[in-house]
Amino acid sequence: MWREVKVAATYGGMLHTFPWNGRGSIVALPPGDALYELQLGLRSSYTHLRGFSTTSATWQTETLDRTRNIGIIAHIDAGKTTTTERMLFYSGFTRRIGDVDEGSTVTDFLPAERARGITIQSAAITFHWPPGEVDGSTLQQTGADGAPIPRSASPHTINLIDTPGHADFTFEVMRSLRILDGAVCILDGVAGVEAQTEQVWNQASTYKIPRVIYVNKLDRDGAAFGRTVREVSSRLGVYPAVCQIPWFQGGNGPFVGVADAIHLQGLRWKEGEDGRAVKMADLQQLEAEEPSLAQELRRARIALVELLSEQDEAIVEKFFECDEDHLAVSSADIIESLRRCVLDQSSRIVPLFAGASFRNMGVQPLLDSIVNLLPSPPEAPDPEVSIGGVKGGLRRLLSGDLIVEQSEQATAPSKGKQHKKKKSALQSDSKDAISKLQSCALAFKVVNDPKRGVLVYVRVYSGSLDRNSLLFNTNLHLSERAPRLLKMYANDAVEVDSIPAGHIGVVVGLKQTRTGDTLVSYAGNKATPPEPLTSLQLRPIAVPPPVFFTSVEPHSLSEEKRMQESLALLLREDPSLHVTMDEESGQTLLSGMGELHLEIARDRLINDLKAKASMGRIEIGYRESALGASNPITKIFDKEVAGRKGKAGCMAVVEPLDEDASPEQVDQDTLLLEMYDGNRIIIRAPGLQAEHSRDEETSPFLPPGMDLVTFRAALQNGAMAALARGPQFVFPMHNTQVTLTVDPTSHLFGNETTASALSAAARQATAAALKDVQAGAGTTMMEPVMNVIISVDEASLGSVVHDISSSRGGHIISLDEEVPLPGTDASPTSQSALEEEQLPPIDPNRVYAPPDPFETPSIGVEIPVSTARPRTITAKVPLKEMVGYLKHLRSLTAGRGTFVMSVDRFENMSSQRQKAVLAELRGGF
Structure with missing residues (x-):
């Protein structure tokens, strides 16, 4: 027998699901158990809570400890946007639940997103959980009876960013992750840990972002919660702290709810409803109704306490105080232990929750875990800043220590009393400069809105960004005024007067600011802050190379x-x-x-x-190259150019360029030896002695009014013009050496020899020499070859290597010897992977995971750790074969392969490949 009561707050706000009009929800509770109600924090009286209004014109100054800046990260189609829609509905932000298939979601508002049913650009939205207004009062830590009160009992402000899941939009996820304090990683309960999940997880590890995991879609056929838990340990390299296990009716029936290992209770949702009404049952009731679930819940609680005991000494003391009874440890102590492990960067424990967002199950407990476990802005890892080339934490900057360190490095060190006086003066100046720093913000996203213009999304790290303040862009070194500030609700916005520290907002009206720029405002609206604040950089974003x-x-x-x-x-x-x-x-x-x-x-x-x-x-930019040397070809140009007679001669020899061999010794007859676009041009003029006269180089053998600089330039331009068009395939020449020889006695004709005549003679001689090569040894086509670095998993290594070496005409240079490409830095993802490789591997078969009701021996019994080992292939592949290679690589590696590339050099093509390319260029495609 159950009775129904109206509630204003439940434990952790998990059942505190007031609709928009402020009326309380109906929740079923066990009858006549006052202690049970007290432990859950329930009140039988109804308290009216005002709905969260989106028409407010001022930004509420909430305390930072009641703020959560979080993002949702996952592989494509894991349920990120669906989960976000439920969060908005249960928090009272929306009146109805949006559907991705119908194109009615709040966060996917672009036409392309609604047409394709995927998230393309990250959307920011703000709501309160539990529903209600966030006041400025201090969070109450304990109740009247001295028992700890969870954070989720009081309303918190959640700034949520829904990120894309497709691999093509990895950079969109990266720039969103940099400004987050915590993240929710959503997994598909059927597919498990997928390719893009691993990518975004590594990026979050690089930025040291605390995370919780939510296993979604457990209502679908083929869902395997236990297998997914083991994959988390093997593929993501963390210890999953299973806080909830799925509740299948009768052990192998439909998914109806979750069993909570923290609170030792079952939460059941009714099929087909909106999810606001939840039936709760304690462990004793579960034993009567679902004995197998109750037994598994005990195992989950024991495994959870044991796992936390390995990392947290405080929970060990609580465990001994409870006479070593795992079930007697209070839920509040477990939550605090989980929170300490989540915030500890050295810990590898990640809380794991279960649900089915599309069926409206499990989202409220997930919201509670966000408030209870993920950090507020002051608790988040200190963001890295750079000022004048000196790197450090933001807190060191705000204290003035970082500026002192930068100033000491910039000035010559001094000794004794003078050094102490100088240091004290620096400290005084730095404190004065920091005290006048009004705000410091990072522009992490720029969007062109058709109605509002260009919107610049910013995360404010210190101070308060006020309307009409003058913002100095430290990347572009210019100032822009911020005429309007907005607080975004996906595609809707509310105008505000200021954006306080720790919050995310939008600046409208900035004409130059780009993604990744740092913005600072200074007291008195100064256009330029004092040095060295002009060089301040907040987490600059490294742009990945295009593929x-x-x-x-x-x-x-x-x-x-x-x-x-x-x-x-x-x-x-x-x-x-x-x-x-x-x-x-x-x-x-x-x-x-x-x-x-x-x-x-x-x-x-x-x-x-x-x-x-x-x-x-x-x-594709192909090239042509000589296969042999030409005979010396002499050409005399004798024509009128622009109404003036021009006459000049030149001899040219064309031969293949041997890059390994050193050029001929430069003697006094050699006027020029220079490389141009892969070709070497040598100009020789025997007997043309140079006499240096002040600024000009002159010679008595040169025509009147011509100096050596003009002489060399004319011949060089003529040779370059001839090399721009090959004799056989009309592609530019490459890897070719041209030697131009000018005899002053037979090739120069006094006043008749002009610069244009010399240039024409050199062009004609070089072109004739190229035709001579074609008639003799001939020419061949060359194609650009890329230096490619491919990252794959162990299982896909063989197929990718075979594809590169056989199907694409490339050759493998090395395995697992990654060298940064020219002009690029090592990616943070690869550095993070190297750091994680040093950690001892986690055996997934020793990780607690509940049995899956439909598990077969072929699914999820053994997961070898080696399958997740990353491998690196370095190869040289023709550029033509790399066009569209990304799609092929993803199909070979089940979406887990990535690559970067840069132009390496031009190489001669084989005759067979040359025929195929020529046929394609002539229209045979």
């Missing part, structure tokens, strides 16, 4: 300017997009992180920014 590229062509020449302006705006929004101009083909090349990434960029370019352009195929 997918295509051409962008305007519909007409008149549309080219509009297209370039739109591309510049896209680059300001998304620094992971790159725009380059191919000098040979004249194509504008757009490169990014994948095919879908560029497809979305094209849609935004055409539909949102109204640029009239289209994307086409990439033109």
